[in-house]
Amino acid sequence: MARTGRRPGTGTTRERILAAARSDFGKGGYEGTTIRGIAAQAKVDPALVMHYFDSKDGVFRAALQFPVDPADFIPKLLAPGLEGLGERLVRFFVETWDSPVGTPLLAVIRSAVGNEDAAALLRQFVTREVLGRLARALELDKPQLRAALVASQLVGLAMLRYVVRVEPLASASAAELVAWLGPTLQRYLTDPGLTKEGTRRTRRASSA
Amino acid sequence: MARTGRRPGTGTTRERILAAARSDFGKGGYEGTTIRGIAAQAKVDPALVMHYFDSKDGVFRAALQFPVDPADFIPKLLAPGLEGLGERLVRFFVETWDSPVGTPLLAVIRSAVGNEDAAALLRQFVTREVLGRLARALELDKPQLRAALVASQLVGLAMLRYVVRVEPLASASAAELVAWLGPTLQRYLTDPGLTKEGTRRTRRASSA
Numbered sequence: 001m002a003r004t005g006r007r008p009g010t011g012t013t014r015e016r017i018l019a020a021a022r023s024d025f026g027k028g029g030y031e032g033t034t035i036r037g038i039a040a041q042a043k044v045d046p047a048l049v050m051h052y053f054d055s056k057d058g059v060f061r062a063a064l065q066f067p068v069d070p071a072d073f074i075p076k077l078l079a080p081g082l083e084g085l086g087e088r089l090v091r092f093f094v095e096t097w098d099s100p101v102g103t104p105l106l107a108v109i110r111s112a113v114g115n116e117d118a119a120a121l122l123r124q125f126v127t128r129e130v131l132g133r134l135a136r137a138l139e140l141d142k143p144q145l146r147a148a149l150v151a152s153q154l155v156g157l158a159m160l161r162y163v164v165r166v167e168p169l170a171s172a173s174a175a176e177l178v179a180w181l182g183p184t185l186q187r188y189l190t191d192p193g194l195t196k197e198g199t200r201r202t203r204r205a206s207s208a
Numbered sequence: 209m210a211r212t213g214r215r216p217g218t219g220t221t222r223e224r225i226l227a228a229a230r231s232d233f234g235k236g237g238y239e240g241t242t243i244r245g246i247a248a249q250a251k252v253d254p255a256l257v258m259h260y261f262d263s264k265d266g267v268f269r270a271a272l273q274f275p276v277d278p279a280d281f282i283p284k285l286l287a288p289g290l291e292g293l294g295e296r297l298v299r300f301f302v303e304t305w306d307s308p309v310g311t312p313l314l315a316v317i318r319s320a321v322g323n324e325d326a327a328a329l330l331r332q333f334v335t336r337e338v339l340g341r342l343a344r345a346l347e348l349d350k351p352q353l354r355a356a357l358v359a360s361q362l363v364g365l366a367m368l369r370y371v372v373r374v375e376p377l378a379s380a381s382a383a384e385l386v387a388w389l390g391p392t393l394q395r396y397l398t399d400p401g402l403t404k405e406g407t408r409r410t411r412r413a414s415s416a
Contacts, residue, residue, distance in 0.1 A: 113321040113371055123372045131374070148368060148377050149388055155372075156364020160356060163321055164331045164363075166339070169356050180357055180402060184392045194388060 017042045021063040026117025030124045067104040070129040078137045086186030094174045142195040149188040225250045229271040234325025238332045275312040278337040286345045294394030295386045302382045350403040357396040
C-alpha cells in the first residue's frame, strides 16, 4: 500500500501493463483477472504491476482511465440522506461533465461504444464501483435495479447533451436539468411502488 | 418521384454519393446541403442522385442508414392519444431494438459516438424526423424539450441494455422496462409542471 517516492511511470512499461490489463479485464472480467496474469501478458514482474498501481483495483481504475473516483463522490452525495438525492445526483453529474473532467469521460464513453473489451471494462466498473456502492447504501428493495435505472437516465443525458448535442438539452443550465431529471432519479431511487409494478407480471413483489 | 424499374445501385457510385452526403449533411447541416452540392462532391450528375434517392430527404435518410422510418411509427404511437403514450414508446423502442433492426441501430449509435460528422447527421435526423414529429403532435408547452427528454431516457436505456449491457437492464423483459420507464416518459411528455419548474429560476413560466 505504501507509495514510493518515485513518480508514476509514464513510459512504455506502464502503458504495456495497462494494455494487458484492459485486455484481461475486458475478456476475463474483474474476478477472472489476476495481477500475475496481467504481468505475464505484459512480460513484466508482478511486483512491478504492484509498484505502479498498488492493487488489482488500482490497475482496474487506471486501465479504464475513469477521471473521477466513485469511492470519493458517492459517499458525499449520499451523506445528506435519501431526500433530494435525485437532484444532487443530476447536479453532480452535470457539473462534472461541464468541467474539464468531461473530456476524459467522453473518451471513456467513446471507447466503450467502439470496442467490446472497453465496454466490458466499463460495465464491470459501473457495476462494481458505481452501482454497487450506490446499491449498498440504499436501504430499499432492488438497489441494483434502482442504480441501473439512474445510470440509464444520466448516460442518456450525456449522450444527448455532450455527444449528439441535441437542443434544448445541449445548452440547458444545470438548474434546469436538475428540475427536469431530478424527480425521475428520485423515483428510481426511492419509490417503493417502482419494483412492484415491474415484477407483478412475473412474480409476487417482495419489498425490503 | 417515379421510381424506375432498375434495382437500387449497390456499387461504388451509390456509395460515393452517400459518402458525399454524410460529409455535406454533417458539415453543412440539412438546410445548408443541396443535391447539387452532393453530386458535385461525388463527381456525378445531380439527376443520378435523384435517381437513386428521389429527394434530399431520401439521401439524408439513406446516408444515416436509420433502419426504421419515423414517418411510419410516430403517427401509430400517437394515434391512441396522450394517455399511455409513455408506455407505448418504451414498448416500441425495446421491441424494435430487440428485433433484427437493433443491429443497424447500434451501428448508428456507434458511428455517432465515434465521428463528429455522423453525430451531426444523427442530431439533425433526431431533431427533424423524430423530435420534430413528436413535438408537432404534442399540444403542450415546450414540445421540443419534452421530446428531447424522452430521447435522453431511451438512448440511455439503449446504452446500458445493448452497448454496455448492465444488469438487470440487459436481461429485463419489455413488460418490466415499460413499467419502470413508462411513467418517466409520460411525465416528460405531458406533465404541465415540468417546464415551470425548469424555468422558474431564469424567467416566468408561460404555458401555452
